[in-house]
Amino acid sequence: MPVLHDIINTFNDIFGHTFMINALLGILLVTPLFGLLGTMVVNNRMAFFSDALGHSALTGIALGVIVGIHQPLWSMICFSVLMTVLIIIVKKANTASTDTIIGVFSSTAVALGIAILSSRGGFNKYSVYLIGDLLSINSTDLLLLAIVFIIIVVLWFLVFNKLLLVSVNHSLARSRGINVQVYEYIFSLVVALIVTISIQWVGIMLISSMMVLPAAAARNISKNTRQYHLYSVSIAVISGLAGLIFSYFLDTATGATIVVISSIFFAVTFLIKLKFS
């Protein structure tokens, strides 16, 4: 079986490198989370929100630099949590439509981040955050990811039904004794957490596509919540694995390759939808 032999050889070739193994494990941990959370992000029309969170990472990094933290992850998380809370509070005040408010925060965060980072003599060393580097995942990152994975999956078990009712209609959820605000915060903060942690691997520019595309593609072919989750997670994981392998051979940025594959899924499912409905 020379063909099989070739495949095994290729496989050994790819995953003979530690960084590839780490990237593989990282993708297996992070893409299912994107698939899961993405379903609700798309339902609640929060694509723009996750994009804004990604952008806010720049200011998070900048604050980390000012405070003198070597590893900017923690300052990024703190800032994205702060921004999430602020967006929800300002949204509640009903001064402008949600997309305007998110736009205001997003552009402020980007501008502030660039201003601070460029003042220290060159923005270039931070440009890695713009496109991310999935192959830089190390074993400490993997441990952190594993913990986050467990927390989010457990949370998704516990709060999903309530989140779903809140997304259907706030008053309806309220009439069934659900504290709408609490669940709004829980969900937004979980999204903020996973977006911020993944920025360094996926990049600011692509993070929201990673979140939105698998769910958007799954929606085209799902009729109920179960199918929606199943397809969304599958598309996210398959795109992740395929993207990793293709990027190895084509020598392209892994995050971008994953997103391109997800968008192919979107195109295909869209055509299926057109044909069968």
Next chain:
Amino acid sequence: MTNHENVQCSTCTCGLCCTKIQNFGVTRNKFEILKNVDLHIHCGDLTAIIGPNGAGKSTLLKAILGEIPHTGELIFLDAKSKRTGRPLLGYVPQKLDFDNSSPMSVFDLFAAARTGIPVWLSRSKHLHQSVKESLGKVQADHLIDRRLGALSGGELQRVLLALALEPVPDLLLLDEPVSGVDQNGLQMFYKTVSDLRTNYDLSILLVSHDLNLVAQYADRVVFINNKTVESCGTPKQVFTDKRVIDTFGIDWTNQLKNEKGGIE
């Protein structure tokens, strides 16, 4: 005139359960939306709220739900005054907040509301059967596997009504959609809601935009205007009130007589 000794709007003389709304007021962003609303809602009554757009009808429902802060009190007394406090509420919203293309079935909605087991994980046959029975009460059991976003306005309204009745509430709040439900659908909905009075022990508070149907089905009508209850009583009493006639521009009494062959 139909015999309605319980039609008073601020006393409970029926001896049955009663939901008292006492001195409700809602102020948002320093803007007063509702003030001095006193309303007693009796069991077995269908009370319709009417009023011009923006009068605060939906706001009153949201205040009762506790979704927006209000002054005043909401008290529930059951028939023997054994159980008091907040009434168990059922609510039928005007519309859904998420977009129509969302892949969520009618069953998903019920499963999410009734169980703690995540909807994306399991699909129990037993639950499916029980949801089907709930939907059957409003002639909607055939809709169980349809997508919520694919339902017509009338179908969605019936599905949401079935959900609000699970479990049977003390006070059922209905916010009728302004548009999107055809006349047949509306008629069927009013008929279903109206039948609930005889089948269950509950009070119904309905925000309505269709005065004809209100005249036909409601036991009591509450007219909200200028931030408060301006008129309240039987459909005949309210529809002959000058302030109501001024607002809606038509003499509804004549209309009523024509339609029902006289209300007396």
